[in-house]
Amino acid sequence: MNAPQRVTTWDVEAVRADFPILAQTVHGKPLAYLDNAATTQKPNAVIDAIAHFYRHDNANIHRGVHALAERATIAYEAAREAARRFLNARSANEIVFVRGTTEAINLVAASFGARFQPGDEVIVTAMEHHANIVPWQLVQARTGIVLKVIPMDESGALQTEQLAALITPRTRLVAVTHVSNALGTINPVAELIAIAHQHGVPVLVDGAQAVPHMPVDVQALDADFYCFSGHKLFGPTGIGVLYGKAELLESMPPYQGGGDMIRTVSFEKSTFAPPPQRFEAGTPHIAGAIGLKAAIEYLERLDRLAALRYEQELLAYATERLQTVPGLKIVGTAPEKAAVVSFTIDGIHPHDLGTIVDRYGVAIRVGHHCAMPVMTFFGVPATARASFAFYNTFAEIDQLTDALHRARDLLV
Amino acid sequence: MEQELRDLYQELILDHKRHPRNFHEMADATRTVEGHNPLCGDHLRLFVKLEAGRIADVSFVGEGCAISTASASLLTEALKGKTVEEAETLLSKMVELLTASEAPTDPMALGKLGVLAGVRDYPSRVKCAMLPWRTLQAALSDDAPAAISTE
Numbered sequence: 214m215n216a217p218q219r220v221t222t223w224d225v226e227a228v229r230a231d232f233p234i235l236a237q238t239v240h241g242k243p244l245a246y247l248d249n250a251a252t253t254q255k256p257n258a259v260i261d262a263i264a265h266f267y268r269h270d271n272a273n274i275h276r277g278v279h280a281l282a283e284r285a286t287i288a289y290e291a292a293r294e295a296a297r298r299f300l301n302a303r304s305a306n307e308i309v310f311v312r313g314t315t316e317a318i319n320l321v322a323a324s325f326g327a328r329f330q331p332g333d334e335v336i337v338t339a340m341e342h343h344a345n346i347v348p349w350q351l352v353q354a355r356t357g358i359v360l361k362v363i364p365m366d367e368s369g370a371l372q373t374e375q376l377a378a379l380i381t382p383r384t385r386l387v388a389v390t391h392v393s394n395a396l397g398t399i400n401p402v403a404e405l406i407a408i409a410h411q412h413g414v415p416v417l418v419d420g421a422q423a424v425p426h427m428p429v430d431v432q433a434l435d436a437d438f439y440c441f442s443g444h445k446l447f448g449p450t451g452i453g454v455l456y457g458k459a460e461l462l463e464s465m466p467p468y469q470g471g472g473d474m475i476r477t478v479s480f481e482k483s484t485f486a487p488p489p490q491r492f493e494a495g496t497p498h499i500a501g502a503i504g505l506k507a508a509i510e511y512l513e514r515l516d517r518l519a520a521l522r523y524e525q526e527l528l529a530y531a532t533e534r535l536q537t538v539p540g541l542k543i544v545g546t547a548p549e550k551a552a553v554v555s556f557t558i559d560g561i562h563p564h565d566l567g568t569i570v571d572r573y574g575v576a577i578r579v580g581h582h583c584a585m586p587v588m589t590f591f592g593v594p595a596t597a598r599a600s601f602a603f604y605n606t607f608a609e610i611d612q613l614t615d616a617l618h619r620a621r622d623l624l625v
Numbered sequence: 626m627e628q629e630l631r632d633l634y635q636e637l638i639l640d641h642k643r644h645p646r647n648f649h650e651m652a653d654a655t656r657t658v659e660g661h662n663p664l665c666g667d668h669l670r671l672f673v674k675l676e677a678g679r680i681a682d683v684s685f686v687g688e689g690c691a692i693s694t695a696s697a698s699l700l701t702e703a704l705k706g707k708t709v710e711e712a713e714t715l716l717s718k719m720v721e722l723l724t725a726s727e728a729p730t731d732p733m734a735l736g737k738l739g740v741l742a743g744v745r746d747y748p749s750r751v752k753c754a755m756l757p758w759r760t761l762q763a764a765l766s767d768d769a770p771a772a773i774s775t776e
C-alpha cells in the first residue's frame with residue numbers, strides 16, 4: 214500500500230537527516246516513531262549543544278568569576294532570551310526556567326494560588342491531563358477552592374460558550390490546555406482569554422502540546438501564564454518554561470527557597486530576588502536550558518508554517534488510512550486538531566495493540582495518557598494514540614496501518 | 626517477529642481472551658476484591674467462595690487486555706476446588722514464573738498456566754498477567770482488602 218502522490222513543499226528526508234535516532238530498525242523493521250506527544254526526538258543541533266557545554270563550558274552560573282562560570286552564565290541567560298523570542302514575551306524576566314510543564318503549573322498553583330481563599334474558583338477544561346487537574350486539587354485540599362470544568366462535546370471540541378456562565382466574582386484563574394494530548398483538539402485560547410479578561414480573570418495556558426506544532430505569541434494571545442516542556446519541543450527532558458506577565462510574577466511569593474533566589478539572607482529574615490530568579494532556587498538545569506536554546510534555534514531555521522501544513526497533511530492521511538481498519542474508532546474528532554490520532558479497535562485492548570505494532574517497528578502510546586477524565590467521558594479505559602511530528606512520513610502511517618491489520622488478524 | 630508474537634499470544638491465551646471462563650459476578654462470594662492497574666486502567670473484580678478451607682467457586686468480571694483477561698480466566702479454572710494452601714502454593718509459583726530473574730526450567734509443570742511464561746519476554750506486559758494473581762493474593766489474605774492496586 215503506497216502513499217498517494219502528495220503535494221508538499223516540505224523536504225522531510227532533509228529534516229529526518231537531522232534526527233539520528235530515526236535511522237534505526239526495531240525488531241528488524243524500520244522504526245516508525247509515532248509517539249511524539251509523549252516526547253519528541255532530538256536533532257543533532259541539540260545533542261551537540263549539550264555535549265559542547267559539558268566538554269568546554271561546564272560551570273555553575275551566576276556566582277563564579279572565572280571564565281567557565283562566565284561562559285555558562287552567558288549561555289544560560291542566552292537560553293532565556295531564546296525562550297523569550299520563541300514566545301514573543303516582552304522581557305526575558307518573564308521567562309522562568311522549570312523542569313517542565315508539570316512543574317510550571319505546580320509553581321503557579323503553589324505561588325499564585327497561595328492567596329486563594331475558601332470558595333475561590335479555578336476553572337479548567339474537561340480535556341485536561343492530570344498535570345492541570347491535580348495541582349489545583351492540592352490547592353483545593355489546602356484552601357478549599359472550588360474547581361469548575363468547561364465541558365466538551367462528543368467530538369472532543371470545547372464548549373467555549375460555556376465559559377462566561379462559569380465565571381463568577383469568585384473566579385481567580387482559568388487554566389486551560391492549548392492542545393489536548395489525548396484528543397488532539399486545538400482550543401480557541403485567544404477567545405477563552407478574551408472572555409476571561411472581560412471578567413478580569415487571568416488565564417494560564419498549558420502549551421505543552423501546542424508549541425511543537427504551531428507558532429505561539431503570548432502577547433497576541435494576551436496569555437497571563439503560558440508553559441511548555443523542552444522535551445516535547447525537540448529539546449532535552451528536565452527543562453521547561455513558565456512565561457508569566459511581569460506584574461503577575463512580581464506579585465507572587467517564592468515557590469521554593471534556596472540559593473540564587475534571594476537578595477539578602479540573615480537568620481532573622483530573607484529578602485527575595487525579583488523574577489525570574491525568585492522562582493529558580495538552587496542550581497538549575499543549565500545544560501538543559503542550553504539544549505532548549507539549540508532546539509528553539511533549530512525550529513527558527515525551519516519554515517514552521519510549512520511544517521504545520523505538512524503535519525496537517527499527515528493528520529488527514531492518517532485519519533483516512535486508519536479508518537480502513539475494521540472496528541477502528543477515532544476518539545476525538547474536533548474540527549480543529551493537531552497531528553494526534555487517538556483510537557480504539559473493537560475486540561482489541563490498546564495494550565495488546567501497542568505490543569503488536571511495536572513488533573512491526575511502530576512506536577505508539579497506549580493507555581489513558583494521564584487524562585483519565587477524558588477516557589471516562591468517552592467511556593473507554595484507554596486508547597491507542599499515534600502522534601506525529603514534522604519528521605514523520607506517509608510511509609510510516611502505512612506501516613502503522615498495516616501493523617493494525619496484522620493485529621486484527623492475530624487477535625480478533 | 627510473527628513467531629515471537631505467537632509465543633506471547635498463544636492459541637490458548639487467545640481462546641481465553643475471546644471466551645473467558647467463569648466470567649460472571651457471584652452473589653454468594655465470601656471474598657470480593659477489586660484489582661486495578663492505575664498505569665493502564667485495567668481492572669477486575671475477583672469473587673471467591675471459600676467453604677471449609679477450600680475454594681468452592683471462583684469467578685471474575687472486568688476489563689483488560691488479552692493477557693490480563695486470559696490470566697484471570699486461567700486462574701479461575703486452575704483454582705476451583707483447591708484448598709487455600711494449594712492455591713497459595715500455586716500463587717507463589719505463578720509469581721515466580723512471571724517475575725523471577727531466572728526463567729523457570731519447566732513452565733509446563735504449571736499445566737495450562739505455563740502458556741503465560743511467554744510474557745516474561747515483554748517486561749512492560751508482566752504487570753498485566755500479574756494483576757489477577759495479586760488480586761487473588763489479596764482475596765486469600767486473612768484481612769482481605771476491598772481493593773488492591775498494582776503497577
